[in-house]
Amino acid sequence: MTAPAFLGRVGSVAGATISVRLADSVASGIAIIGGRSYRVAQVGSFVRIPQGYHDLYGVISEVGANATPETLLDDRQRGESWMTVQLVGEMVETSFERGISQYPGINDEVHLVIEDDLQRIYGIEEEGQVVIGRLAGAESIPVKIDLDRLVTRHSAVLGSTGSGKSTTVSSLLRAICESGGTSHCASARILLLDLHGEYGDALANVAKVFRVNPSGEEAPLHVPFWALDTEALLSFLMGPLSEAAFTGILDKIQSAKLAVAEGVPGVDINALTANTPLPYSLKKLWFELIDPEYRTWANKERTEPAIDVKGDAETLTPPKYQPPGAGSATPLINNQDVLGIRRQLTQMRTRLLDRQYDFMLHPGNWEPDLGGAAAEDLPELLESWFGHERPITVLDLSGVPSGVLIHMIGGILNIAYESLFWGRALPEGGRNRPMLVVMEEAHRYLGKDSDNPARTMVQRIVKEGRKFGIGAMIVSQRPSEIDETILSQCGSLFALRLTNSADQGKVKAALPDSLGGLVDTLPVLRTGEAIIMGEAARLPVRCRINPPPKAARPNSADPEVAVAWTKPRGEQNYDRLAAAWRSQNPRWTPPKGET
Template identity: 65%
Template sequence: MNAPTLLGYVGAVSGSLVSVKQFQGIASGIAIIGGRSYRVGQVGSFVRIPQGYHDLYGIISDVGATATPEVLRDANQRGERWMSIQLVGEIVEASFERGISQYPGINDEVHIVTEDDLAKIYGTADGGQVTIGRLAAAESIPVRIDLEKLITRHSAVLGSTGSGKSTTVASLLRSISGGHTGETAFPSARILLLDVHGEYGKALANVSKVLRVNPQDGSEPLYVPYWAMDILELVEFLMGRLEEKALSPILDKILEDKLAAHKKANFLGVDPTSLTSDSPIPFSLKKIWYELIDPEIKTWTDQQRTQSARIANGDPETLTPPQYPLPGAGSSSPFMNNAGVLGIRRPLTLLRSRLLDRQYDFMLHPGDWEPNLLGAVKKDLPALLENWIGHDKPITILDLSGIPSIVMTRLVGGILNIIYQALFWGREMPDGGRLRPQLIVMEEAHRYLGKDGHSPAREMVQRIVKEGRKFGVGAMVVSQRPSEVDDTILSQCGTFFALRLSNSTDRSRVQSSLPDNLAGVVDSLPVLRTGEAIIIGEAARLPVRCRVTLPPESERPQSGDPAVVEAWAASRKKGDYEGLAAAWRSQNPRWKLPTENGGGSGA
């Protein structure tokens, strides 16, 4: 008598692909086993192939005539009762392992996987695992992921807008940082979240520290000191692309100022003989600008150019240039300067404009991290690192919603450079990457990790995904357009959380990046429910369709759909367009009047 779980028999084996002829005795698509109903032959369902003392496990990737082995030329043998199975792992004695040690034989039995089987795989809570949701096919079975492999092997959360992507990320981070009960599972967890739209501050309020360009609701100001960023990228942003004959003297002047600042402050760990223009030592951009503009506009009263024609000294602190009379015509006084001229008046005008533009204050005038004209700062690099990754909360949210788009890729590249360089060089220190690993979560990654053009952020993330595993820096890439994300970055992600993806180009991009050849499973991405994900890769014991645990409404990201019907059905009221304009000008969506009758110029 056949077992009630019998699904079929192995008909062909080709590598990890097994063709199964469905058992004729199964008359419908539902089997009742142990009082529970199971759908038979569903794409994405698991199967079990007994092999004596251990069982092989696979996942159904194709069903029907297309799953028939090509070698079957006899029309009588072809038909719709075939399935393609991808082998994914095995249970030896009592523990489940990815990969297989032997292949099934022809006519071996193939069985439906029951909840008892799933409990053997997912039911054991080994150390270092995090519960993130429930199996979609059996919601009594929790889905756990391996935290160590999630961090060290990198991951990607991919899904169309509205698929529950932001909520999934918030749920994942809550599971790691304190679960959904408020108990801290990993009290020394260290997660940095780059929040492009400002969605997560409220959702993760009790487990995170929020840094914003425009502080509000208890958040702190975000500062990214320019002197700690990649110097070539900084100069290009501030002055445009320069020729080598102009760039080299500028870098030399920056190095000179950094050496002078070190001589005064004696920064720990700095060797003056190996210091470069890229070393994270404070220097004054105002002073650099003033010293570079002077030779460009200088004139002399004598032809030998020994007597300066300066009328006023100017002031580097206020970015006021020195004043000189314009050169005379022909050989008449005053005479044009010809020493130290780099021909960069236009780039210096751009530098001054950037320094005066208040929207870049978070970077060019970074509060206590802004150097004075001598390069002295109130707060140094240790205070910055402690502010970002050294506080008592497991998550740091850098809210980048107020950042100008023109500087986004350079800013993200600068932030990642600061974090990675500190954890890389300090990898053997107690707070370095190896002894206290760091996870960096990048929301809306397609905005700054695209394939085209020069992108400092993309280059930095490529380095992290290639080398970060060895130095304790993990990446989680979050995007609604995986087809626009750099190929190298996605190919290095070991775990994928694939939510609903409607676009065929995006689906094919995910399919080409997956570590398991599960085309049939990926084809089900368009029909996933909101908040449902297919989890594939190293952190998952098996490729699995999971219902991610939803946080309470109050702890969800502010990314939900607006209530269109309710809003449009309400009676029309007089609009407050003065407040609307003030919110735009203040770059603060929660702008309020300073007093009840204080007019429309709020803070």
């Protein structure tokens, strides 16, 4: 008598790919086992191949005519059905392991995997396993991922707009924080770069939120300019510079940092560079650079400046000198310390006066005075981001101007990486308290054709971060636009619905388990459903992600057009609309006493 879970027999073996001749008993595509109905021979379903004392497990990647071995094409006319299976692991006694120690033989039986088998694989209680959802084909079986491998081997969450990507990320982060009760939550450390301001409310009870324009319990976002890469900062402030001008400015920055370096713990004056994260005054730097550009001399010895107004560094008021005389007549032009950067200094002054850049160029307590002294320094910045009591830090970058966004993300990642890298042996460092960096809308700043500081830092994290306790999670709706080096380093993939063929091809090329056939199911996945594969998953699996409560979901849902258009039109106040735009704050409210 044929076992009810029997599907067929192995017809050919080619490495990890086997072809299975289906038995006539499964022609209907439905099997009833233990009172439960199972859809058999479905792409993405699991099969079991008994091998004596242990079982091999595989995933169906193709069914039907194209699955027929080429040497048996005439079998199609004889009515035989075939399917292609990718071997992925084996059960040795009671423990499931990825990879296989032996291959099946020709005519070995192939069985449908039922819930009892799945329970043996997924039901094992191990430390570091996080429940994130339920098997799409067996809702009673929880899907777990390995937290160690998720963080250290990096991951990517990929899905088209409307596939449930943001909700999936929110659910994953909540599952990590809440796994194991408060013991996990107490020391988890996750940094989320939120480009659209979607996660502040969704993760409010497990995250500390930093925004350019904070409200409620949110903290102001400050990214001090002196902690950023100096070359990238000067490029933003001044634009292109000649080699001589760039070197001269670096010398002045280094001198300014030397002036405040005495007695600072960890600073070696002999090894100090312009990139050493020490505060200095941008206003003073601008004033010292602009003064020689306009200076004239009242005497031929060039010892007496022909100055009318001294100017003021604090208010960014430039000095005014008497115009140079004709020929050799006084006042004489200045020919000392001139770098020829008048245009660049004008742009620098404009940046410093532009209020939308205050979070970086005038960073609150982290802004130095003209002498280089700041109320708060690098330790307070790191503690505010990474040392608070909540497991998640959300940096809401929705208020950051697009022109500086790439530089800002590169700077933030540089601060996070360098601090955990150099402090890796300390209790606060990356090895003793690892960090997961989640990067939303990654295609906006990790393009494969763009060379920018954000891309450079992420490449460094995915290549070297594993050793120092820094993991990356790339979140994107356009994987085809992400740098190939970065995506190839993601050991785990959460692939939600993808309709674009180029994006599907990118996922197919990055599959760690060579299960290209599963990509064909990406366009028909339901919202909130994902194919999970790679290092963090026991088996490649189709999973229904556990949705968070409605009140804890990201602000990324589509507007309800029909409902909105049928409501009576309320009071319209376009002054508020203009104010929100000018302030670059969608939650702008008038100051108290104003309407």
